[in-house]
Amino acid sequence: MSATITPTTDPAQDILRDDHQPLNAxxxxxSVAVIGASEKPHSVGRTLLWNLISSPFGGTVFPVNPKRSSILGIKAYPSLADVPEPVDLAxxxxxxxxxxxxVQDCVKAGVKGAIILSAGFKEIGANGIALEQQILDIARRGNLRIIGxxxxxxxxxxxxxxxxxAHAMARPGNVGFISQSGALCTSILDWSFQENVGFSAFISIGSMLDVGWGDLIYYLGDDPCTQSIVIYMESIGDARSFLSAAREVALTKPIIVIKAGRTAQAAQAAASHTGALTGSDEVLDAAFRRCGVLRVYNLTHLFSMAEVLAKQPRPKGSRLTILTNAGGPGVLTxxxxILEGGTLAHLSGETVENLNQILPPQWSHSNPIDILGDANPDRYAKALEIAAEDPNSDGLLVILTPQAMTDPTQTAxxxxxxxxxxxxxxxxxxSWMGGAEVKAGAEILNQAGIATFPYPDIAVRMFNYMWQSSYNLRGLYETPSLPATVVTDETLVCxxxxxIIQSVRQQGRTLLTEFESKQLLATYQIPIVETHxxxxxxxxxxxxxxxxxxVVLKLHSQTxxxxxxxxGVQLNLLDSDAVTHAYSTIxxxxxxxxxxEHFQGVTVQPMVKLDGYELILGSSLDPQFGPVLLFGxxxxxxxxxxxxxxxxxxLNTTLARRMMEQTKIYKALLGVRGRAPVDLDALEQLLVQFSHLVVEHPAIKEIDINPLLASEDRLVALDARVVLxxxxxPESQLPKPAIRPYPHQYITHWTSKKGVDLVIRPIRPEDEPMAVKFHESLSEESVYLRYAHLLKLSRRIAHDRLSxxxxxxxxxxxxxxxxxTDPQTKEEQIVGVGRLSxxxxxxxxxxxxxxxxxxxxxxxxxxLLRQLLSIGRQENINRITAEILADNxxxxxxxxHLGFSLKRVLGEPMFRAEIEL
Incomplete structure (x- = not known):
């Protein structure tokens, strides 16, 4: 049994559908109505109207002004209600x-889109915020989308x-640009004319009363004319919406962000180690890594990366080969x-031997490949062809400096x-270094889609940005490993x-004792030291x-x-006399x-030999992103x-490993100076379990494990601290994670008509190997009925699709x-998939x-469909649809049977199924 859906949500197909998209308005x-149109020189109303009529867009413009019968020679209307035709945009x-x-007039007139250019809202304080809320309430009653x-x-x-x-119209191109700063928009506009940068959309988003980052990223992601998305950001707004949209779109179109206010710190740091070590800008970096967004710190880099990522393949790693006709630039590059995180590729023996055949004996015999100052275009071409085949390299930078024998144009x-x-x-x-002499060659390269820079250090920074972007994207969709120990009943663990948490809160406390904190960790299978x-x-x-x-004695206190x-800590107690003395001392x-009142006794623990590495693992709250994990x-x-x-x-195991890799201690955990490596697989699982504890219990405000002892043969939490x-x-006001956790509430058990017991649950990243076997078991008829054509098995099970x-x-x-679950082998198999997108x-x-x-x-x-309908209602979805082949x-x-209406799709051999929830 299968049901097809439209290509919009099927990653197997690339056709995008934009009908019924509200932002098209x-x-x-x-048609556009200019409300507040004016003839007053230099006014916003006059400039708006003039820009619309001086740059024809194929639609009709209606000035609205109750005091004028015409404006700039165009008939004006006293109100929106008097406009004789339907208006799309106000x-x-x-x-x-x-x-x-x-806005109320817009709703009454059926307008679907509005841009509010007026100032005087939340930027002026409480009165402006109240005004915005009033506008939003009105707009939502009429399904009116608003920018500004x-x-x-x-x-x-x-x-x-x-x-x-603005004073001018942007050039057409393939970059979608979104900015929170209107002033920056005008500066970028001027810069774009000088640098010949074109745009598919040029958007000033304002204070994001309604339409936010997520809406615009999805819209530009679906736009076939947009190849890359560039963002100037001052605040994140709805973090969950931004992350959801960016993670989906960044896989197919690069998203490059420059964020203002890097030095602004989060609210007063919490008392915990984790809280003291986190800051809003670091959290933002973590958020961008998690959704595959590339962050840059320079406006020039912003658009350079948009061009490079749109035209060039992404590198698989950080190894760069440098080909140059001058030693100095090669060394500086x-x-x-290296200083900015890249790696100099090590030339393979075959590459060196092949280069020996075509280069003078004096060449560098290593990377950078110095092909000498007398290199002509043919030498460049032959060296490049050899270097490009080296398997040890992830990218190439070709540097040219104008010398006596150099021909920049022919080399290009x-x-x-x-x-x-x-x-x-x-x-x-x-990097074609120089002025007028290399200009023609640089232009040839740019026209060929080869990003060219005046200085090689800039090119290297672009390469480093590129591999960092690839690294982050790969981390999103690498198949994580299955847990080493499967939690048999996740609901029971939760x-x-x-x-434990409710018991503490009912006592009016927010601080767990060390004993309670360790018991909480133990419920999620995080190893703890024995504590009494x-x-x-x-x-x-x-x-x-x-x-x-x-043994060790530690203060036991609720405060x-x-x-x-x-x-409150006494270490290395060897006998009962030492324990007696330590107890009295504490x-x-x-x-x-x-x-x-602060003393409720002590805890007694074994004296653990610190024969491993002391790590910290914690979580604290960020005002924008909710819980944030810290490891180091x-x-x-x-x-x-x-x-x-x-x-x-x-986290999953892949993301946990990525997190560890970004610390300096990670190299030590791999094993150094004869010390055996830490069990990294077990450490991955511990990080994953800890992350589940954090997201599944929003009452946790701060939590630290410090130290977490990691050695060759064990992981153990020696101390823990939890603040609630x-x-x-109330539950509804507890901070939510920016990324929605696994929805345990949708796990159910079901028995088929033949008495076969099944577990129906939301899919997990770890299910990819099972998904491969599932597709291998399908008949051609089932595949055809699902996809409306015979999609090849190799395509259906490709990692980029299944992930x-x-x-x-x-x-x-x-x-x-x-x-x-096979009763004989205990092997789990996917036997059905239902998807709601x-x-x-x-x-x-x-x-x-x-x-x-x-x-x-x-x-x-x-x-499955019954449960999808139930989920749709719980998720407040208004309508569910599907397209089903006529012979299905x-x-x-x-x-x-489940209440859908079926209507034949005109001109197509299929029905459209639809149900209102």
Whole structure:
């Protein structure tokens, strides 16, 4: 049993559909009303109208002004209601106080898009915020989408639409540009004319009252004329929306961001180690890595990277080969490459031997490949062809300096011919150094799609950006490994942890004791050191003798968190006398300095030999992104070394490994100076489990494991600290993770008509190997009914496709897999998949079903679709649709049984199934 869906949400097909996209009313309007149109010189209303009529976009313009019968020779109308034709887009340039009434008029007139250029909203404080909320409430009642307020407007250079008050129209091109700063837009516009940069869209987004980053990234992602997306960002806004859209679009179109305010710190740092070490800019970097967005720090780099990533293949790694006719630039370029994180490629023996055959004996015999100052175009071409074949290289940089024997133009022609003939799978960048003498050659290279830079250090920075972008994208869709130890009942684990948290909150506390913190970790299978509570010295001695000497005594307190700072830790206690003395010392330290109410006894733990590495693993809250994970070098000097990296939860094993790789301690964990490596697979799993603990319990405000001892044969949390939100904070107001965690609530058990027990659950990235076997089991008929053509098995099981189908964003898509466990082998198999995919721009979703042949006609398709409908209701989706082949009678029957209406698609051999939720 199968159901097809439209190509919009099927990664197997590349055709994009833009019908019913609400933002088309803004970017491709048939008619525009200028509300506040004026003839007053230099006014926004006059400039808007003039720009619209002086750059024809193929539509009609209606000035609206109650005091004028015509403006700039065009008939004007006293109100929007008086406009004789339907209006797609309203440009609003009236005082802020009047805007709510104007928006109300737009809703009454059925306008679907508006751009509010007026200022005087949230940037002026509370009154402006209230005004924005009033406007938004009105707009949502009428399904009106709004860009702004306080923005420059929108240009669509490809159609000629200039709905801005800028002084000129942008050149057409393939870069989609979005900016929060209207002033920067005008500066970029001037710069683009000088540098001959063209745009597919030029958008000033303003204060993002309604349309935000996510909406525009999806829109430009679906736009076939946009090859890359460039963003100037001042604030993230809806973090979850941005991350969802960016992660999906960045796989097919590069997204490059420059973010203002790098030095701005987050709110007052929390008391925990993690909170003190995190800052908003570092968190933003982590967020960009997680969704495949490339961050740059220079406006020139912003557009250079848009061009490079759109035209050049992405490098698979950081290894660069440098080909030059001058030693000095090669050495300086190597410095920049290494210092900024790149790697100088090591030439293979075959490459060196081949270069020996065509180069003078004096060549460098290493990378950089110095082909000497007398290199002619043929020598360049032959050396390039050899270097490009080296398997040790991920990219090439060709440097040319004008010397006596140099021919910049002909060398450029040779390089152009090589690229067009061989179409190398690694990027080739060029630096034609010099002025007028090399200008013609540089232009040839640029026209051939070879990014060319005046200085090689700039080219190296571009290469480093490129491989960093590739590294981040690969991390998103590498198939993670299966857990070494599978949690048999994830719901039970979550419930046990929740019981500990609720017990503390019910006591009116926000701080867990060390003992409670470790018990919380243990519920998620994070190894902890054996710990006993002793409220008397006798109990402490008894616990010590049960554990075995030497032991450690630590303060047990419901109010004090950093025990070492207050004399609350006694180490290496060898006998009962030492325990007695240590107990008294801790009690006296606390009672005399802080008060007896802070002393509730001690904990007794074995004295653990620090024969490994002390790590820190923690989480604290970011005001924009919610929980943020921290991993790095731990111990008492954690703030001194500051060797840490941040990531957004939840993690899988691939993302956990990526997180570890970004720290300096990672090289030591691999094994150094004869020391055996740490069990990195186990450490990955620990990070994954910790991330699940964080996202599944939003009542956790801060959590630290410091130190987490990692050695050759064990991982153990020696100390832990957990801070909760107070019990008065309602569940609905607890911070949510920016990336939606695994939806455990949709796991169910179901029995087929033949009595076969199945587990139906949301798909996981780790399911990719099972998905391959699932597709291998399908008949040609099932494949045809699902995809409306016989999609080859090799394409269906390709990693780039299956990884996207398995590693989904649960905020945008929900895929349920039916899992059958073979009673003999205990092997799990996917026997059915049901998918619900949101449609960009509207609150609708499309479903698809695919059932393994031998499990068809057992009610599984009906059950999966029934559960998808239930999920749709819980996710507040308004409508669910699918397109079903006319000869797929079984799927049509299932849909009708569950309340879908079926309508024949004109001119196509299929039905459209639709249901309102």
């Amino acid at each position: 803004i970017f491709a309007p048939r 440009l609003i340039a009236t005082p802020a106080a009047t805007v709510p009434g104007v 307020p306080n923005c420059l407007g929108v240009m669509n250079p490809l159609t000629g639409l200039n709905a801005t008050f 190597t410095d920049t490459l 022609e040779k390089l152009k011919a090589f690229v067009s003939q061989h179409r190398p799978k690694k990027p080739i960048l060029a 419930d046990r942890a929740q019981h 509570i002793a409220k008397t010295v006798e109990a402490a001695i008894q616990a010590a003798e049960m554990i075995g000497y030497p 004090i968190t950093h025990k070492t700072d207050v004399g 009690k006296n330290n606390i009672c005399q300095t802080l008060g007896a 070098t731990g111990g008492q000097l954690v703030e001194v070394f500051k060797d840490r990296t941040l990531a957004l939860p939840p 939100h107070d019990s008065e904070t 996207r189908l398995c590693f989904i964003d649960y905020n945008c898509e929900m895929a349920l897999v039916a899992i059958y 949101r449609v960009h721009g509207v609150n609708e979703a499309e479903f698809s079903l695919l059932i393994r042949d031998r499990f068809q006609h057992q009610g599984l398709g009906s059950e 009678f079984a799927m049509q029957k299932v849909c009708e």
